[in-house]
Amino acid sequence: MSQVHELVIVGAGPAGIATAVESYLQGVRDIVLLEKDENHNSTIRKYYKDNKRVDVDWRGQKVELDGNIYFIDGTKESTLDFFDEILQNHSVSLQTHVEVQSIEKKDDGSFEVFMAGKSVKAENVVVTIGRMGKPNKPTYKVPVSIKKKIGYTLDGCNEGEKILVVGGGDSAVEYAVDLSEKNDVSICYRRETFRRANPTNQENIADAIINKKVNPILGKNITALEDDEGRVKVVYTEIEPESYDRVIYAIGGTTPSAFLSSSGIEEADGKPVHNENYETNIKGLYVAGDITQESGGSIALGLNHGYAIACHIKGDCKVHK
Template identity: 35%
Template sequence: MDILGLIQLSVLLDEVLIYGFTALIGGMIVMYYAKKEKRSSKAIAKKVIVAKEEGMFEPVSLHPHIDLTKCIGSGACVSSCPEKDILGIVDGVATVINASSCIGHGACFHACPVEAISLRIGTETRGVELPQIKPNYETNISGIYIAGELGGMGLIKNSTEQGKQAVENIVKSGRINKEGIHDIIIVGAGPAGIAAALTAKDNGLNFEILEQDSLGGTVFTFPRAKVVMTHPMDLPLLGKVKLFDTSKEELLKIWTKVLSDNNISVTEHSKVDRIVPLEKGEFKVCVEGKDGAEEKEYIASNVVIAIGRRGSPRKLGVPGEMSKKVAYRLLEPENIKGNKILVVGGGDSAVESAMLLMEENEVILSYRKDKFARIKSENRRLINEAIENKKLKMIYNSNLLEIKEDFITLCKEGVDAEKEIENIKNDLVYIFAGGELPIKFLKNAGINVEKKFGKIVREY
């Protein structure tokens, strides 16, 4: 072989070595990530199994639905979700994990590069009752609008936008400026109600905003320092609020200031009992009287219902429940010290409240089932840790039977379904048994309510 041939052979061998080495490294990298993806996939699959066992897999409100024929497993939906373990990747495609913890941010919907995600309410087997609402947020009753969580979109950003648009649509309808009556009565001073009030003010309308509890609605009842907003929102008369991981206190401060700056007052502790359509197309809004007082009436051309799906707190119906020591929400826990407290419930509100109270009080957490269901994974970890460290007493399979001035009576179900009745010294009782959907309230006003099975709220 001549010198030229040797050179060519040497070059060929070099190329083989280079390409071979490159292919080897590439193959090793592919194998590494394939194994990593396989391990991750197995871990997510295990989380799905646990979620199903703990009742967290079934969604309870707005949630993502993944079209597996489109999904490419990019993981964009997983990384965009502000919550933990709502979505994951199994065998190269996305799946829901703890669907019942989804609070409807909708970030996954926007993040998906192949438009494989839609946002839905209810499932094929589990329906959710929703009022009939048109695209302009008007119900089947002309002049009554619904904005916010009650209509299915509970995120603060979404509720704010809906409250704003509902009032803008009222202005477009021309049902305003009637002499001697309000243009709008706004029922609820949560995100949607506040946005509706600010928009009404901006349009020079005559309105009242009525709230059964306090400014903020459901947000007001959240524990202190709880993160309630993770996206910016556009607030009328203020502009874009560019806050992330916003706490309850920060948000309430913003709302209070913008309402005060625009001379808008909220009539608090005024529960609207019913809305009565009148002959001329107007509405009589009746606020229930307190302590035997007569109910108050408002007449308006339009009504914006901006209350949550929780409605009124669900009561247990046990003797003594009307006692002053019974509450259905926890306010200013830092001021509650040295008490013997019973917390009833097994959801996030009950668990979070019990943990806020346990440092300065003797706390018993009573739950009617044998394990927690549908609570956030972090809450599950923290409450189990608190129980293990005996920071509070946990009584599963128990029901509150009676409330007395200085004690409560619990019924505990033991081994072989034997029931044990126990009287326990007690100063305060907090009941977190969920809320009663305001279905009757809506139907009495003539609003159609339908059960939706997997209703698509947003899709591409």
């Protein structure tokens, strides 16, 4: 009979790693962490720009850390190093290049976690796959001929390009300010202010706008994109269309509903249903991190979810509710 692991975690982002490390500290020794990408933390690697400042209080959310992981402000690089280190120090078996497709509860109460051509068994499963696997895309059509000029990260951006960033949260603001060092940048947001961004980012974007490094297009919506001889023509409400070399959408991610429903996890209001211990409608099957939030969480929130789950599975540690 194949081995039934004590704990299988799907997704090696901050919430998955925290669940693994906190569970180890509560005495769980048979932990398998499954990651579809080539390394842990694919959201941080792909979506954070190099040298990005990483704030513990992200999106203005002040989070008191409950668990044993001491996470502090840093950069993209120091944050990745930090996760490398805590993984190494807590003998978690990280398996990369494995995309989990679904999870099934068996009659004996254990779980079978399915990947392409194989499966693993577990007593408890935690799903921490985030929301950035599917970034939010525009609702209007993107002509095929300009698809390569549309992005959701800074990948592919070249120096000297005229770039439009769409969005008004922290990610959009950070992208616009960063790109403005070497490019002609505009930022389009449907609201009039950047109040969703944290205070530092609000200050940075205000400075960039005052110093004419970023051109604000506020309170406007985009209705269509057209091909303007290989450039992207953006059609706005109320103002004249404008063409850009590249358009970057930084408008968050979506709940992986297909994954959740194929595993029998119920959803309400765009989020998986769970109790205060992050256990779903299926006993022994948990959710943690961004996936539990309607519009994105933070690293610190994911760390707290991991601690709460570890406590529920194993220990009797105190969790601030």
